[in-house]
Amino acid sequence: MNNKSLISINDYSKEEIIQLLDRAEDFEKNPSQPLLKDHVIASLFFEPSTRTRLSFESAISRLSGKIVGFTDASSSSVKKGESLKDTILTVSNYSDLIVMRHPLDGSARWASEVANVPIINAGDGANQHPTQCLLDLFSIRKTQGTLDNLDLAFVGDLKYGRTVHSLVIAMTMFNTTFHLVSPTELKLPSAVKRYIKEKNLKYYQYTDLEEVIPNVDACYMTRIQRERFADPMEFERVKNSYVLTREMVDTSKDNFKVLHPLPRVNEISEDVDSSPKAYYFQQALNGVYIREALLTTILGV
Amino acid sequence: MERKELKVSAIKNGTVIDHLPSDSVFQVIRILNLNNSENPLYSGINLESKKFGNKGIIKVENRYFKPEEVNKIALLAPKATMIEIKDFDVVRKTSLEIPDVITKVVKCINPKCITNNQNVPTKFEVMNKDKEEELKLHCHFCEKTTARENIMFK
Numbered sequence: 001m002n003n004k005s006l007i008s009i010n011d012y013s014k015e016e017i018i019q020l021l022d023r024a025e026d027f028e029k030n031p032s033q034p035l036l037k038d039h040v041i042a043s044l045f046f047e048p049s050t051r052t053r054l055s056f057e058s059a060i061s062r063l064s065g066k067i068v069g070f071t072d073a074s075s076s077s078v079k080k081g082e083s084l085k086d087t088i089l090t091v092s093n094y095s096d097l098i099v100m101r102h103p104l105d106g107s108a109r110w111a112s113e114v115a116n117v118p119i120i121n122a123g124d125g126a127n128q129h130p131t132q133c134l135l136d137l138f139s140i141r142k143t144q145g146t147l148d149n150l151d152l153a154f155v156g157d158l159k160y161g162r163t164v165h166s167l168v169i170a171m172t173m174f175n176t177t178f179h180l181v182s183p184t185e186l187k188l189p190s191a192v193k194r195y196i197k198e199k200n201l202k203y204y205q206y207t208d209l210e211e212v213i214p215n216v217d218a219c220y221m222t223r224i225q226r227e228r229f230a231d232p233m234e235f236e237r238v239k240n241s242y243v244l245t246r247e248m249v250d251t252s253k254d255n256f257k258v259l260h261p262l263p264r265v266n267e268i269s270e271d272v273d274s275s276p277k278a279y280y281f282q283q284a285l286n287g288v289y290i291r292e293a294l295l296t297t298i299l300g301v
Numbered sequence: 302m303e304r305k306e307l308k309v310s311a312i313k314n315g316t317v318i319d320h321l322p323s324d325s326v327f328q329v330i331r332i333l334n335l336n337n338s339e340n341p342l343y344s345g346i347n348l349e350s351k352k353f354g355n356k357g358i359i360k361v362e363n364r365y366f367k368p369e370e371v372n373k374i375a376l377l378a379p380k381a382t383m384i385e386i387k388d389f390d391v392v393r394k395t396s397l398e399i400p401d402v403i404t405k406v407v408k409c410i411n412p413k414c415i416t417n418n419q420n421v422p423t424k425f426e427v428m429n430k431d432k433e434e435e436l437k438l439h440c441h442f443c444e445k446t447t448a449r450e451n452i453m454f455k
Contacts, residue, residue: 008444083419083420084415084419085419085420085421103413104413104414104415104418104419104443105411105413105414105415105442105443105444105445106414106415106416106421106440106441106442106443106444107415107442109415109441109442110415110419110421110442124415124443125413125443126413127443127444128444191446
């Protein structure tokens, strides 16, 4: 990797992604290794994100690294009006690597251009969240035994869900067939479909969830948010049509798994949780291994 | 021989930027930062043009531009030509070319982009450069694309 920062999943080649997944598998077998005992990692959360932050902190702790930082901008100099550039330049002095989450799109790329230590983007506004994408790839490979030639369903808010966009783009490297299930208001943007077309891969669009489940290897569920709808009636109409039920899961293939970036609201019925095909909580655990792999790869330890 | 009347007086040495859309002239002056320079500048708007019907023109005395400097205005004035004058003679004529990367002069369309919220210079990759109608700018920071008809200059 030339630029050591990870800002966008598009920065990594297929080979680099596979190397990271392989490394994450090693950490899965042996999660606690003191590889970062001489390192200080800054964790700058300009907006709160409990799951991502805890997963990074857990990964850093398992590697015996030290953490400095803040968990929300109201307790930092940002509140006093400091620019991102100044914050990053200052924190670069105190740490070997910066993990950052920021509400503005493009903030992480900008930070990587001013910082003299590597940046890991833990989410920049609605733009990118590459470590989520890596853990999704890890989870798919782990449950399916391969990333190649799969039939994947993406369900829910495909328009605004940035995890969906990154994962679709990443999966175009692996000859995936895409089954896109969403209300018409929340279809996958054409800018993302362009990636699928460029690789000459197939995608199918559906508004009905039930018919898709028996034909796919895994299903990536997302939350449909009320604020995406101009008309609240419209939200009420669609919100219950994209709920994955136990009955649907029972019609699926043996290798079928349910993935979800979490938090879930009601889009997966709770009775799916006890199915061996529910994978979303293990998926969150995989985030720790992939972040351990990423931190150690970037820091070269 | 019949002498052509010049609406904008000739310059002895310097640069003429011709065939500008009339409504782009003030923006071009600003983008090239000619409003802050000491060089005498003459400009014309709504002049008759055989090729375009209506055009604008800028003449700057004692000032020459590198192509990359003047290409910054190619998005505004794709048909413009840059003419270098020495001792009242044309020494070189070049058409503008839309660059691969555009920095600073254009605003990102995304209100949540870091460049619209903090003091960060904009940077765009130009996509579909060959097909004028489908030209788009891809923001280096927020990764959103701005279609040609939505391009706003700073």
